[in-house]
Amino acid sequence: MPPGKSPATISDVARLAGVSPGTVSKALNGRGALSHGTIARIQQAAEQLGYQPNALARGLLAGRTFTVGLITTDSFGRFSIPVMQGAEDALGPGRISVFLCDSRDDQIREQHYLRTLLERRVDGIIVTGRRQDPREPIGSDIPVPVVYAMTSSTDPADLSLVPDDAEGGADAVRHLLSTGRTKIGHVTGPRSFLASRLRTQGAEETLAAAGLELATGGPLYGEWTEEWGRQATDALLRAAPDLDAIFCGNDQIARGVADAVREAGRRVPEDIALVGFDNWEVIAAACRPPLTTVDMNLRELGRIAGEELLAAIDGHPSAGIRRLPCTLVLRESSRPRHAART
């Protein structure tokens, strides 16, 4: 079909096959009772014309569009992309397409997209972001289900899915303890992030349960950057020369720490073990040595968001904040002392 010509309609197919439009619909959708020959004739006609049913007309009639909207404040960054892919994993098999909107953290854009999505009669909406700190709901009285993923709504009647950062922090520290480390420092991002505070909390509680505390008595809050990781390392090594492990709030910090530790003449992991957070492949794998880190399983989180949205669309909504488990990914940077190199 050359551009310019409008696509074939069901009537075109009907005419070519010598039947009525209704019959074509039945043949192509397997409804009603039609003779074998007629079905074949119709299928062939449809094929010949390259007929594809108009989803607009279909949606108009069915009252649903098999489309969901995904609004992200993260500009499709490192966090929202896996969430999106997970959502697609859940929705794709049900033949549901995802409409993507990048609000770029702008209220106006967000409201504009919300309106656009509702005008297009999406069956549901997923809202995702870069941080899990609670945010205002995108709107009130929205006529379709909404699920928040990797961000959370201040309205407890909404369903929000977030990683269990506290448990992730606890996992990291438990792992370090299990490799025999006890003098553990903690360098992380801004205190203003709920995620930093939760990770720190999980780490401190785990240490406390073992009768220990953070090497410097508390976390070093700073930026999510390598630069901060390097700076913090200098401070940490000065304050606690007998340090034997550092738990970092994200992988970038950890990488900075790794470089600074090495350049200070200490070995990772022999002298100081390192654990990061995020499992950002490009950072964690390129780190020297490769970084043990906590994976937030964002794709799985997105998948569950998709499934929950489907359930809500089918009339089984959930509510509240659900914290999904993180997974520790073991690499070289926290290898137990004296363990054989693989």
Place this chain on the structure above:
Amino acid sequence: MPPGKSPATISDVARLAGVSPGTVSKALNGRGALSHGTIARIQQAAEQLGYQPNALARGLLAGRTFTVGLITTDSFGRFSIPVMQGAEDALGPGRISVFLCDSRDDQIREQHYLRTLLERRVDGIIVTGRRQDPREPIGSDIPVPVVYAMTSSTDPADLSLVPDDAEGGADAVRHLLSTGRTKIGHVTGPRSFLASRLRTQGAEETLAAAGLELATGGPLYGEWTEEWGRQATDALLRAAPDLDAIFCGNDQIARGVADAVREAGRRVPEDIALVGFDNWEVIAAACRPPLTTVDMNLRELGRIAGEELLAAIDGHPSAGIRRLPCTLVLRESSRPRHAART
């Protein structure tokens, strides 16, 4: 409007305002001649019911949906995201929404998405990818315009937009020459990538024009990784001890090179200047020192793709492969010798 209730229709508004549906349509769209009072009454009724016109019905009638599809093979990675944002920049003001499809480099998925998009009667399609090597067109006889961005179609009748990698490579080398470097090495990714070959070609031609050639007589092809950058540096320093600059095929390689150069006891940029490619912020800015690199202006590329698509939708299609200029981003790693530190 509580979930479950279906959204208000134009008839609901008409009933509430005591007029006919057609009149409501005119009032809300500013068509026809209506009395001031009627318009106000209708607007108030629409407001009260939270009425939003059904885009499906609208599209059905208009033959246009004000929607375009974007198919990416890149899983929304580093390359396709800026392209997407640029496309949105161009399309958003025209009230056009973008349907996003991630084919994950899988033929089956791609065809599935293509069908879905055409069923939904998008007005046009943008195809984007991770590398510019030519690929088969996504389909033949597609009834809507298609633009390829950051990838190219083997069909010369299609419009493909790609960065001008050769010119980017030339820019990098010209810059190094302008800072007085003459013994320039080149470490890059796999030879199988058209992008590597073009960047190399641009670099070599520029050197040749100055009566020079690459330090080792040719490029070192390898992987797009830091690890390869480090390895290649060792080889390069051994083969050409008097090296005074290295042009790298991407930022990851450059970062590996930077680390290896420093650890070999040479200074960047004093002894050896470095230029990367891609301007991948998280790598280039975290590099020590921060990396001078070639930016492919992908967002601009996406914007132009959006504009070209609009033009094609309006009946003014273009064709052929268009190479868009890259921009050199100056940072510390190629500071001229003896220049004052800023």
Place this chain on the structure above:
DNA sequence: GCCGTTTAGGCAAGGCTTTTCCAAACCGGA
């Protein structure tokens, strides 16, 4: 050969909006 039953396929409504064409009402002027 006739009647009841099954089968195959047509008809038309419904879903929502826009737009064209018309009709009614109203005004002023003759």
Place this chain on the structure above:
DNA sequence: TCCGGTTTGGAAAAGCCTTGCCTAAACGGC
């Protein structure tokens, strides 16, 4: 009072698909 010209709003069709209902034909059995 009647007529032409405006103004204002209504009626209906179009755009495409699905589905319930209905009819006509075919078929089987007696």
